[in-house]
Amino acid sequence: MKKPAAPAALGFAPSDHDHDDCVRAALQAAEAICRERGQRLTALRRQVLELVWSNHRPVGAYALLDRLQQVSGRAAAPTVYRALDFLQGLGLVHRLASLNAYAGCVRPGEAHTGQFLICTSCQALAELNDPAVAGAIAGSAEATGFSVGHSTVEISGLCPDCRSGVRS
Amino acid sequence: MKKPAAPAALGFAPSDHDHDDCVRAALQAAEAICRERGQRLTALRRQVLELVWSNHRPVGAYALLDRLQQVSGRAAAPTVYRALDFLQGLGLVHRLASLNAYAGCVRPGEAHTGQFLICTSCQALAELNDPAVAGAIAGSAEATGFSVGHSTVEISGLCPDCRSGVRS
DNA sequence: TTATATTATGTTATATTGTTGCAAAATCAA
DNA sequence: TTGATTTTGCAACAATATAACATAATATAA
Numbered sequence: 091m092k093k094p095a096a097p098a099a100l101g102f103a104p105s106d107h108d109h110d111d112c113v114r115a116a117l118q119a120a121e122a123i124c125r126e127r128g129q130r131l132t133a134l135r136r137q138v139l140e141l142v143w144s145n146h147r148p149v150g151a152y153a154l155l156d157r158l159q160q161v162s163g164r165a166a167a168p169t170v171y172r173a174l175d176f177l178q179g180l181g182l183v184h185r186l187a188s189l190n191a192y193a194g195c196v197r198p199g200e201a202h203t204g205q206f207l208i209c210t211s212c213q214a215l216a217e218l219n220d221p222a223v224a225g226a227i228a229g230s231a232e233a234t235g236f237s238v239g240h241s242t243v244e245i246s247g248l249c250p251d252c253r254s255g256v257r258s
Numbered sequence: 259m260k261k262p263a264a265p266a267a268l269g270f271a272p273s274d275h276d277h278d279d280c281v282r283a284a285l286q287a288a289e290a291i292c293r294e295r296g297q298r299l300t301a302l303r304r305q306v307l308e309l310v311w312s313n314h315r316p317v318g319a320y321a322l323l324d325r326l327q328q329v330s331g332r333a334a335a336p337t338v339y340r341a342l343d344f345l346q347g348l349g350l351v352h353r354l355a356s357l358n359a360y361a362g363c364v365r366p367g368e369a370h371t372g373q374f375l376i377c378t379s380c381q382a383l384a385e386l387n388d389p390a391v392a393g394a395i396a397g398s399a400e401a402t403g404f405s406v407g408h409s410t411v412e413i414s415g416l417c418p419d420c421r422s423g424v425r426s
Numbered sequence: 427t428t429a430t431a432t433t434a435t436g437t438t439a440t441a442t443t444g445t446t447g448c449a450a451a452a453t454c455a456a
Numbered sequence: 457t458t459g460a461t462t463t464t465g466c467a468a469c470a471a472t473a474t475a476a477c478a479t480a481a482t483a484t485a486a
Binding site: 100101187188207210216220222223225226227229230231233236237238240241242243244245246247248250 | 268269270355356373375377378384386388390391393394395397398399401402403404405406407408409410411412413414415416417418421
Binding site: 302337 | 462463464466467
């Protein structure tokens with residue numbers, strides 16, 4: 091029997107998790123949020139979100155574009171970027187500045203600034219939301235008189251599996 | 259009388275600081291580090307470092323290229339990127355992923371992972387090196403079994419001056 | 427329901443950032 | 457000085473992202 095969905099909320103998704111559940115959960119959350127805020131989750135946007143969620147790795151916009159063209163015919167760069175902007179605006183997708191790539195948000199709807207762990211070996215991504223990190227940053231920044239807007243916290247290194255050699 | 263050099267090591271550089279001292283200090287540190295490590299601080303690399311240090315704001319590679327062409331004739335993109343790579347390799351310059359831009363390191367030579375405060379209003383940049391932040395990140399990451407390599411911590415918001423209206 | 431306004435998408439072109447590959451020049455070491 | 461190594465010049469190109477404008481789809485109001 092498979093494990094329950096959205097295990098990535100705290101750390102890395104186990105390799106045996108049922109990823110379909112992750113996708114379903116992400117799409118349902120997206121629908122709920124759009125309904126709530128009077129936004130339209132069009133077929134295209136839904137498609138892009140689904141592609142972003144095809145695994146727990148960041149995806150580049152042009153990789154997304156390739157896949158989109160395979161699935162649903164014609165599309166060009168602005169198509170993807172517009173969908174990503176829309177999804178980011180609703181907090182459904184994050185942009186990873188250090189990779190120029192995108193990933194599904196594991197806590198859609200909740201206002202938050204995630205911290206991201208990026209495996210340099212297998213590209214696995216974990217989104218953390220550790221108040222201690224956010225607090226340390228806020229404290230340090232505000233000690234200098236700086237008022238914090240948006241935080242980019244992206245840590246590269248080795249995920250547990252790659253570290254221990256389960257995947258090398 | 260002007261204030262002493264390198265005031266930016268902790269927070270934002272005061273607007274009345276003697277910036278020539280910052281540049282001098284950066285160049286001297288660069289020379290020392292290159293000598294120590296048997297690397298060559300060529301005229302070109304020195305020039306690029308000086309341009310990066312022309313103020314306490316991040317600079318894009320192509321802006322740097324423009325200035326370089328004005329100062330020293332012919333140059334192309336790879337010229338700038340190679341010099342930046344060299345300087346980054348020695349820890350003299352940081353790349354800011356969230357801006358695709360570069361800035362002089364205020365603590366050259368010391369191994370460290372800086373945290374950056376970026377003013378969205380005046381583009382002022384402060385480099386922090388707060389062990390509490392680094393520690394919180396390391397703790398949070400290692401709790402998931404992740405082994406930390408490089409950290410990208412870039413916070414955008416309002417610097418003290420812009421916040422208080424000294425600069426609007 | 428139709429007319430109108432708004433929003434979303436298609437399309438083409440272009441801007442911005444960064445890299446590759448190879449040749450020429452400068453520097454270093456013997 | 458010779459030969460090896462490193463640095464720079466140069467040309468082309470790759471990857472990421474945006475602008476501008478036309479068309480299509482959807483929502484809203486009469």
